Every structure is written in structure tokens, then in C-alpha cells.
Amino acid sequence: MEGQWGQRFLVVYAGVLTTAVVAALLSGFVVKPKKMQIDELDVQRINLVEPDGTLRMVISDKANFPGAIFKGKEYPHPRGAAGMLFYNDEGTENGGLIFSGHKDKDGKIVDSGGSLTFDKYEQDQLVQLVGAHDSSGHLAGLIVSDRADRPIEQDFIxxxxxxxxxxxxxxxxxxxxxxxxxxxxxxxxxxxxxxxxxxxxxxxxxxxxxxxxxxxxxxxxxxxxxxxxxxxxxxxxxxxxx
Incomplete structure (x- = not known):
């Protein structure tokens, strides 16, 4: 009997010890990590999000550049550029900075330049600062636009x-x-x-x-x-x- 109770005690003790170790390990994952400092980082895309997961900014190369995102829902919208997109408090795109530039196989400039825009709520850009050079010519300037009151998401739908x-x-x-x-x-x-x-x-x-x-x-x-x-x-x- 004493041997059986001894074995049972060891089993219970081992279980409690295992639980304590697991709890300690898991608690380490919920503690806020310390600030990281690095000299150089190679990355193809960075998503900046709020604590609740709401998307606020994307920095991306051309291959991973996002489509049009409205309140977290993404629609196809090829832009052929790299850059940075801004999102409002609801996770809807409301501006960005994009840039590109390349020639075709014959050495003809296809596109070059960049565009910084700020959008109307759930609509297209109200303000655009642009410098562009493509096969049709070049343009540099500031453009201010009116936009409709309807949500532009319907156009993508x-x-x-x-x-x-x-x-x-x-x-x-x-x-x-x-x-x-x-x-x-x-x-x-x-x-x-x-x-x-x-x-x-x-x-x-x-x-x-x-x-x-x-x-x-x-x-x-x-x-x-x-x-x-x-x-x-x-x-x-x-x-x-x-």
C-alpha cells in the first residue's frame, strides 16, 4: 500500500510540476517583447497593425503589393509598383506613396516616377503630388480633385x-x-x-x-x-x- 501511495504521489507531483513549467513558458509569450535594435533588415513586405489587428500601413515590394482594401476586405487592384499604403482607423485605404521605373526590351521607358496621394473617406484621392515619366511623356505637379460621396468599394464589387x-x-x-x-x-x-x-x-x-x-x-x-x-x-x- 505504501508503495502504491508513493507511486501515486510521484505521478501527481510530476503532473503539477509539468503544468507549472508549461504555464511559465506560456507566460513568456504574452509578455511584451523588448525593443529590438538592428543595423539592417531585408524584407519584402511589412504590415503595421493596431493591437486589435486593424491594418494601418503596408510597406511592400511590387510582387507583394496589396490590392484595394476596404475595412479589411481586399479586392484585386494591380498597380505594378512598390511603395507604402495608408489605412484609416477602419482598415480602409486612404492614401499612399508608390514609385516605379523601368524600360522595355527595346530600351524604351515604360514608366518612371512616383505619386503621393491622400484620399477622401472611402473614395479616391483628393490630393496628389506626382512626378511621372512614361512612353507618352512626363508630368510633374500638384493635383486637387473632387470625389463622389458614394463608397468607391462598389466599383470593385x-x-x-x-x-x-x-x-x-x-x-x-x-x-x-x-x-x-x-x-x-x-x-x-x-x-x-x-x-x-x-x-x-x-x-x-x-x-x-x-x-x-x-x-x-x-x-x-x-x-x-x-x-x-x-x-x-x-x-x-x-x-x-x-
Whole structure:
């Protein structure tokens, strides 16, 4: 009997000891880790999250760059760039910094440059600082836009349906949406493009330039007033000095 009780005691003791060891080990994983200091780190993507897991920022290479994310739900949205995306308190994209640059096999520049944007709530960018160079030319400037009040997520939900439309029907729909300002419009642009003119353009709610102030590379300057069709109604130029 004493031998049996001794064995039982050892079994119970071993169980208690094992439980205590496991508890001690597990407690080590819930303690906040100490601050890490490293000299160099190679990584393809970093996700910055809140304690509850809400995504707030992504820094990524091109291969792992995320699609469009709305309140944690991701939709396909290829951008062909590396960079950094910002997310609001709800885990919805609200701006970012992207950059890229490469040539094709024939040595022709396909794209180069970067873009810093800040978005309207659940919509596209309100402000964009851009410097871009591609096969069609180059553009550098600041662009301020109006955006619709509807959530842009619906556009990603409907993307496959829009893609499946006959081309003529899709083109007609896009033209109608453009006319109605469905996607918003550029209201202010301060740019320098391939024409060599440093230009300030103030536009109406449909994105039509109505006042354009410009200075050409040779110093010629002007102030133009236009109608909605782009016709110059009046133009002011510096008076010649006598």
C-alpha cells in the first residue's frame, strides 16, 4: 500500500510540476517583447497593425503589393509598383506613396516616377503630388480633385460585371459616367508637362479648364478664360513696355 501511495504521489507531483513549467513558458509569450535594435533588415513586405489587428500601413515590394482594401476586405487592384499604403482607423485605404521605373526590351521607358496621394473617406484621392515619366511623356505637379460621396468599394464589387459588358456598351456607360462626374473630376492642377509650360489650371465641377495661367519656357506668359468646350473667351498677355 505504501508503495502504491508513493507511486501515486510521484505521478501527481510530476503532473503539477509539468503544468507549472508549461504555464511559465506560456507566460513568456504574452509578455511584451523588448525593443529590438538592428543595423539592417531585408524584407519584402511589412504590415503595421493596431493591437486589435486593424491594418494601418503596408510597406511592400511590387510582387507583394496589396490590392484595394476596404475595412479589411481586399479586392484585386494591380498597380505594378512598390511603395507604402495608408489605412484609416477602419482598415480602409486612404492614401499612399508608390514609385516605379523601368524600360522595355527595346530600351524604351515604360514608366518612371512616383505619386503621393491622400484620399477622401472611402473614395479616391483628393490630393496628389506626382512626378511621372512614361512612353507618352512626363508630368510633374500638384493635383486637387473632387470625389463622389458614394463608397468607391462598389466599383470593385462591380468590376467583373463591367468587364463582361460588350465593348460598345461599356464605352457608352463610361462616357455617361464621365459626363455626370461619377468618378469625380480634377479641380485644380499646378503642373509642368511636355509642352514646356508651367501651368495653373482652375476647373469646373466637370473638370473643364475655365481659367488657365501659364508661362512658357521662353518666358511668354498668359491668362486665359475658357468656356466648358475649351474655347478661349478672353486672353490677357503682358503689355509691351514702351
Amino acid at each position: 462591380d468590376a467583373d460585371k463591367l468587364k463582361a459588358m460588350p465593348e460598345a456598351q461599356r464605352d457608352a456607360l463610361m462616357q455617361q459616367r464621365q459626363k455626370e462626374g461619377y468618378y469625380g473630376a480634377t479641380r485644380i492642377s499646378v503642373t509642368r508637362s511636355d509642352d514646356g509650360i508651367a501651368k495653373v489650371s482652375l476647373r469646373d465641377a466637370q473638370g473643364h479648364p475655365r481659367i488657365v495661367m501659364g508661362v512658357a519656357a521662353d518666358g511668354a506668359s498668359s491668362l486665359k478664360f475658357l468656356d466648358a468646350d475649351g474655347k478661349v473667351l478672353n486672353e490677357l498677355t503682358p503689355a509691351a513696355r514702351k
